[in-house]
Amino acid sequence: MSKIPQSTIDEVLSRADIESVVGRYVSFTKRTGQNLFGLCPFHSEKTPSFSVNPHRGSFKCYGCQKYGNSIGFIMEIEKLSFPEAVKFLGDLYGVNVEWGEDDGGNGSDLKERKKRVMSILTDAAGFYYKALNSDAGKKARDYAASRKLTKETLIKFGIGYAPEGFDHLYRYLKNKGYNDDELKESGLFTISKKGTLIDLFRGRLIVPIFDAWGKIVAFGGRNLGPELPKYVNSPDSLVYKKQKHLYALNYAKKSKSKQLIIVEGYMDAIAIHQAGIDNAVAALGTAFTESQLHLASKYAEEVVFFFDSDGAGKAAALRATKMMLDYLRRMTGIKIRIKIASVPNGKDPDEYIKTNGAESFRSVVRSAKDVNDYLFARAYDDNYDQETALDLTRFQEDIITYGSWLYDPIKREKMAVQAAQYLNVRSETIVAAMDKAEKDTFDKNNEISRRSQEREDEKEVSERRVEAVNTPKADVVSRDEIELLVRAVRIGPVLADQSKIDRKDVLRKNDFQGENIREAVKFFLVHFDAKTGVSEGVLISKLSQLLFNGIKAEIFFDRVNSSLPQEANEDAEIAKYKQALYRVRIHACERGLMELGPLIIGASDPEEKERLMEKNAALEAYLQELQENLGKL
Ligand SMILES: [Zn+2]
Known part of the structure; x- marks a missing residue:
């Protein structure tokens, strides 16, 4: 558990209002009641389903179902742990957060280890710097001179020299009182076959790597001669993530x-x-x-x-x-x-x-070129050959691909106008092709994110199952759930048509409570994904292997199917499908709320309680939305 006091967390939450925290990443394009809406930063979408409720201090995406408060948002978007996110927000909103990190129980120990590593790095920088100015450092000084590095630059950037030999730095730091475990964590050593520590940098010009506040977090080493590798750099460590600097x-x-x-x-x-x-x-x-x-x-x-x-x-x-x-x-x-x-x-x-x-x-x-001009030049230069001139086919392909990357319509059009001169078509035609390429990628990404969402849901569900007061039986199923499956099979391929059915209105495995019906739904969706669709016959053969409420699933399915008259037309069939979907989701919300109640009352850890309450609020909001949607049908 984190060592950050609850009062600090409360202060961070009260200052870091959700609107401004999220506003750093997302621009809001509409307001409905208490909610602000924008495009979700966590999944790709073209119409906003990501909402922020400033009053409640929470965000929620109706597309990918992510939700939480300011801290949760920062954890998700910056890929930080809970205490790191609190610290991150504290820095932004002027709250002093005592640094303790969640490392499975011993935050202060980690803090101490980081401090020791920072101290090792600073001492090492001093060692390298002195070595540059020693007799042994002449070779490195000559090299620096050959690269025209001035004395001032060497000082300003703390440049040093790592002498030849395997343990100069090691012995120096041991004498300063550091032990082997600490030295291993500094990233400055490798381990020999015998298990001893060997200096990582040997016979190299050393460049300390500073963080944004000027503290040394790592080193780079440049070879003085032609031998390889030219550069050796510190690995990631407790204090250094190279991708973030x-x-x-x-x-x-x-x-x-x-x-x-x-x-x-x-x-x-x-x-x-x-x-x-x-x-x-x-x-x-x-x-x-x-x-x-x-x-x-x-x-x-x-x-x-x-x-x-x-x-x-x-x-x-x-x-x-x-x-x-x-x-x-x-x-x-x-x-x-x-x-x-x-x-x-x-x-x-x-x-x-x-x-x-x-x-x-x-x-x-x-x-320097604007990004659209750069991409245009690439499409041109990469496909231009002195002898054969411009390869128009490839040029056209590249233009359309690159144009589809440009989300700014003005840049996109500029590129199309430029390309039109070469391709001998109207720029509108090129823009249309770019738009289509964008849409295709977008659809593909949506499909990928839907699948990964399903995997995540699965994980969450298995976690929730542990929490749940009543573990559901594998074959439990309600009549509404079966009706939903029946309706889904009836409208079949229409489900894939986003102009008729919004993506969020496509049934998901986790809308259902029992494992057996989930398996049937998964089977249906897999065929659906493969664009082959699924006939009743194929589905029935799957159902014959499953039990619903203790009865052979195919019998149950057939019973519900024959009790529901065929609707007059597709629209009526879709409406019935949505009704069934909302009813099933409403019941799932209600079940979830019933499970949460006792958990909230029983939670002793305030963070856990906060999390559960957030979850409760989000479920309630979702329930309300579903009821409204059902009412509109
Ligand atoms: Zn989303």
């Missing part, structure tokens, strides 16, 4: 510029800073991540990316561009412009500055 952000965040220049390597970032351009950072992994983009968006209004211009760099640039566009499409509350630049002649920024100077580099940054 941007190198040199501690300096760049102080820049007056509202722009961040993002380069691939720290040596590039250092060279740019040395040239007097103070807004450069480096991504530390191989691929730029969503977390890094989000971090950048906290400090800048615009990012300018530099990618390597070789084949691998180009592929990485496309992947990163798509990732960023996807992310920004979902996180409607995050506003940041993306530009992409490239250094002429395939050089990296470091080399370029050395030969052409800072001013020239600045103009390269200024000439």
